Amino acid sequence: MTPEELIQIAEERRGQQAAVGKRINVCAAASCMSRHSDKIAEEMSSHAESLGDKAEGVEVRCVGCMGLCSAGPLVEVDHPADEAAGNDAPKTMYRGVSMDDADRIVEAAAGGTTVEQLVQPTDIPYFSRQKRIVTENSGYIDPESIEDYIAADGYSGLVTALTEMSPNDVLHEVTISGLRGRGGGGFPTGLKWSTVAKTDADKKYVVCNADEGDPGAFMDRAVLESDPHRIIEGMTIAGYAVGASKAYIYVRAEYPLAIARLKKAIRQAQKYELLGTNLCDTPFNFEIELRLGAGAFVCGEETALIASIEGRRGVPRPRPPFPASYGLYGKPTLINNVETLATIPWIVRNGGDALASIGTAKSKGTKVFALAGKIVNNGLIEVPMGISLREIVYDIGDGIPDGGTFKAVQTGGPSGGCVPGNLLDMPVDYESLQEAGTIMGSGGMIIMDEASNMVDVARFFMEFCKDESCGKCTPCRVGTAQMLDLLEKLCAKSATEKDLELLKELCDVVKACSLCGLGQTAPNPVLSTLRYFEDEYMGSLVGGVSGDGRPVPDVETKAGAPDRIER
Amino acid sequence: MARQKLPPTQTLTMKIDDVDVTAKPGQTIKDVARDHDIIIPGLCYLDGLSIWGGCRLCLVEVEGMNKLLASCSTEVAEGMVVHTDSPKLRAYRKVVIEMLFAERNHVCSVCVSNGGCELQDMAVELGVDHVHLPYMDPDVNLDSSNDRFRLDHNRCIMCTRCVRVCGEIEGAFTKGIGGRGIDVRIINDLNMPWGESQTCTSCGKCVHVCPTGALVEKGTAAAEMDKRRAFLPYLTIMREAQR
Numbered sequence: 127m128t129p130e131e132l133i134q135i136a137e138e139r140r141g142q143q144a145a146v147g148k149r150i151n152v153c154a155a156a157s158c159m160s161r162h163s164d165k166i167a168e169e170m171s172s173h174a175e176s177l178g179d180k181a182e183g184v185e186v187r188c189v190g191c192m193g194l195c196s197a198g199p200l201v202e203v204d205h206p207a208d209e210a211a212g213n214d215a216p217k218t219m220y221r222g223v224s225m226d227d228a229d230r231i232v233e234a235a236a237g238g239t240t241v242e243q244l245v246q247p248t249d250i251p252y253f254s255r256q257k258r259i260v261t262e263n264s265g266y267i268d269p270e271s272i273e274d275y276i277a278a279d280g281y282s283g284l285v286t287a288l289t290e291m292s293p294n295d296v297l298h299e300v301t302i303s304g305l306r307g308r309g310g311g312g313f314p315t316g317l318k319w320s321t322v323a324k325t326d327a328d329k330k331y332v333v334c335n336a337d338e339g340d341p342g343a344f345m346d347r348a349v350l351e352s353d354p355h356r357i358i359e360g361m362t363i364a365g366y367a368v369g370a371s372k373a374y375i376y377v378r379a380e381y382p383l384a385i386a387r388l389k390k391a392i393r394q395a396q397k398y399e400l401l402g403t404n405l406c407d408t409p410f411n412f413e414i415e416l417r418l419g420a421g422a423f424v425c426g427e428e429t430a431l432i433a434s435i436e437g438r439r440g441v442p443r444p445r446p447p448f449p450a451s452y453g454l455y456g457k458p459t460l461i462n463n464v465e466t467l468a469t470i471p472w473i474v475r476n477g478g479d480a481l482a483s484i485g486t487a488k489s490k491g492t493k494v495f496a497l498a499g500k501i502v503n504n505g506l507i508e509v510p511m512g513i514s515l516r517e518i519v520y521d522i523g524d525g526i527p528d529g530g531t532f533k534a535v536q537t538g539g540p541s542g543g544c545v546p547g548n549l550l551d552m553p554v555d556y557e558s559l560q561e562a563g564t565i566m567g568s569g570g571m572i573i574m575d576e577a578s579n580m581v582d583v584a585r586f587f588m589e590f591c592k593d594e595s596c597g598k599c600t601p602c603r604v605g606t607a608q609m610l611d612l613l614e615k616l617c618a619k620s621a622t623e624k625d626l627e628l629l630k631e632l633c634d635v636v637k638a639c640s641l642c643g644l645g646q647t648a649p650n651p652v653l654s655t656l657r658y659f660e661d662e663y664m665g666s667l668v669g670g671v672s673g674d675g676r677p678v679p680d681v682e683t684k685a686g687a688p689d690r691i692e693r
Numbered sequence: 694m695a696r697q698k699l700p701p702t703q704t705l706t707m708k709i710d711d712v713d714v715t716a717k718p719g720q721t722i723k724d725v726a727r728d729h730d731i732i733i734p735g736l737c738y739l740d741g742l743s744i745w746g747g748c749r750l751c752l753v754e755v756e757g758m759n760k761l762l763a764s765c766s767t768e769v770a771e772g773m774v775v776h777t778d779s780p781k782l783r784a785y786r787k788v789v790i791e792m793l794f795a796e797r798n799h800v801c802s803v804c805v806s807n808g809g810c811e812l813q814d815m816a817v818e819l820g821v822d823h824v825h826l827p828y829m830d831p832d833v834n835l836d837s838s839n840d841r842f843r844l845d846h847n848r849c850i851m852c853t854r855c856v857r858v859c860g861e862i863e864g865a866f867t868k869g870i871g872g873r874g875i876d877v878r879i880i881n882d883l884n885m886p887w888g889e890s891q892t893c894t895s896c897g898k899c900v901h902v903c904p905t906g907a908l909v910e911k912g913t914a915a916a917e918m919d920k921r922r923a924f925l926p927y928l929t930i931m932r933e934a935q936r
Contacts, residue, residue: 422873439870444746444766597851597870597877598747604792607875608826628826635788638761639749646760 147183190352309463340539343570538567543654602645806906838888
């Protein structure tokens with residue numbers, strides 16, 4: 127593939143697209159697909175066909191996630207031909223589309239009208255306040271078409287890097303962009319890359335960590351399903367920058383659609399010689415393989431992930447040595463999260479300065495969040511770093527449904543914590559969240575209203591950690607089980623003050639002594655709820671009353687609790 | 694003129710518990726400490742086996758690091774300042790020992806390893822005079838199907854010495870790890886009774902490296918099980934010499 131060929135493919139595809147008069151885009155990501163959006167798309171296609179001349183110029187296609195998952199299945203009608211000609215061509219988004227609506231949407235699109243009762247307004251803050259970099263193509267391109275991706279400037283970053291930049295130039299751009307790891311830790315990406323680049327080894331690896339497992343988080347899934355080529359491009363650029371020729375995508379087996387699309391994307395990229403040997407007529411070779419996780423949360427930890435790829439039991443090992451010097455098969459290995467790698471093509475195309483101009487002093491760029499729980503607009507959002515939690519919850523998320531009041535937002539999953547209402551004006555960046563006792567994490571945000579019992583929230587996450595502990599180190603294996611017992615005692619209102627003291631002590635021991643991040647952060651949900659909602663803990667003791675006399679919300683039945691939190 | 698290459702570092706100096714010590718690059722903190730008669734507690738580490746890093750008893754404080762590091766797996770560096778016995782570390786170690794006692798059913802008085810048990814010795818050494826964590830009293834079984842040996846999960850602390858010795862020294866790979874979290878167990882082959890294992894050579898190495906009464910020889914009564922752990926370093930040294 128030469129730069130000229132790439133431009134040719136892009137122009138050809140853009141030409142084809144510009145010939146389409148009316149295009150019906152149906153979301154075909156997991157959330158909408160669970161409500162049969164794929165069947166709806168099929169029905170639309172066959173209905174358009176049966177209409178014959180009346181539906182001339184109507185094209186139905188599947189696209190990636192449009193974000194507003196709670197309103198799915200989502201369908202958007204646009205007019206590429208008019209857009210190309212510079213005419214006024216308003217897009218129409220439809221929400222909650224069912225099979226019964228399929229035919230009339232096609233007819234309305236063909237006739238140039240709209241189905242008023244299904245229209246989803248797009249001039250709301252949910253859409254206007256977002257800043258889309260990682261998800262720039264999500265919902266706009268067909269994830270199964272490499273030509274669509276190329277037409278949206280895809281792979282131009284890779285081709286530019288290979289033909290016009292040295293590995294050091296790429297490292298420089300990533301470093302000045304200020305990008306930090308989006309998987310949770312927030313380690314500077316440029317620093318990680320240059321560490322791997324500077325090691326001497328006959329072989330190096332790049333690994334994409336797509337083992338997203340936090341309850342309520344689905345950012346990586348959406349990116350993989352909506353724009354799989356973006357990951358391939360990001361990984362290949364990373365491989366070029368650090369001197370690796372082989373890469374693995376470690377994706378959890380619970381994401382079958384993402385796996386299918388990645389497989390297809392890898393084949394397409396190989397066909398176009400964007401993966402393989404002598405890319406762009408340079409000596410650079412790169413290949414990508416998929417590895418599927420078998421359902422262990424701990425395999426998101428980098429050393430456990432490496433063990434799992436190597437075919438061993440997925441348990442972490444002590445660090446140092448870090449994977450950057452001793453990783454997969456003992457070789458220097460660069461491990462980045464999906465979202466981090468998905469930002470790379472944009473950085474190479476637009477320059478590191480462009481990303482550095484977005485966000486706060488220490489947290490640059492944008493972050494994708496999955497809004498879940500008690501919030502009107504459930505779904506995926508991408509916002510600039512430094513935006514306040516209030517803007518996310520009340521403007522973009524449109525507040526709490528059914529007239530409820532906001533109580534707390536949980537970020538960072540089982541490693542994170544809860545932020546109470548009085549801190550809502552806090553900016554969302556790595557440092558501020560850490561100061562508030564939680565973490566940025568991978569991007570799950572669970573919003574809770576006043577009906578949530580915070581002890582129960584802590585219990586839910588502790589149960590998760592106990593179930594997912596690998597059992598290798600003593601503090602995590604025994605400590606999480608002991609803490610869960612104590613939290614269950616609290617939830618049953620049969621705990622004493624001594625139990626609460628023991629809980630606090632165990633939090634300290636497990637945090638300080640555990641082997642890997644899972645154990646070291648497992649007490650965080652308890653610690654943060656203790657910090658902001660201690661009265662609820664006091665109120666959960668035998669004969670206890672909460673500090674201000676407020677009744678502590680009832681704990682829902684065990685079967686109902688995870689569902690309430692996860693949704 | 695070509696730039697002169699600097700010679701590689703041969704030795705380095707560091708500080709362990711306020712004592713200035715010398716070390717070779719590549720040595721672990723635990724090794725260097727032992728060379729200078731500073732014994733760091735530990736249960737999963739055993740000379741001659743690979744490093745596991747799971748028991749967390751050998752955690753030490755390294756100045757400039759915000760986390761505690763396992764001394765069995767951390768290599769020394771020039772100028773490192775290590776504390777192996779601070780009040781904080783002692784307190785953590787005590788709780789970890791208590792966790793092991795509370796996790797399964799350790800009844801010393803009827804245990805064949807009573808008096809020859811590393812967990813018991815460690816508890817005495819660290820001053821664990823009682824367990825303030827609630828005992829979990831799990832329903833744990835026992836595998837007596839092997840002709841010569843017995844695997845009693847009640848006494849197991851998951852140090853995985855048996856798993857490592859079986860694979861790394863004997864080469865049989867009979868012992869493995871099954872389950873996860875609090876339900877993690879030592880298993881034989883694909884979780885079958887020990888006596889039915891086709892791979893076990895009945896060499897008994899696993900029994901003699903086991904720190905507690907989890908792996909024992911049959912026909913022993915309470916406090917009768919003596920373990921010969923010294924064979925392993927000897928075996929490793931002789932094998933290295935042969936190579």
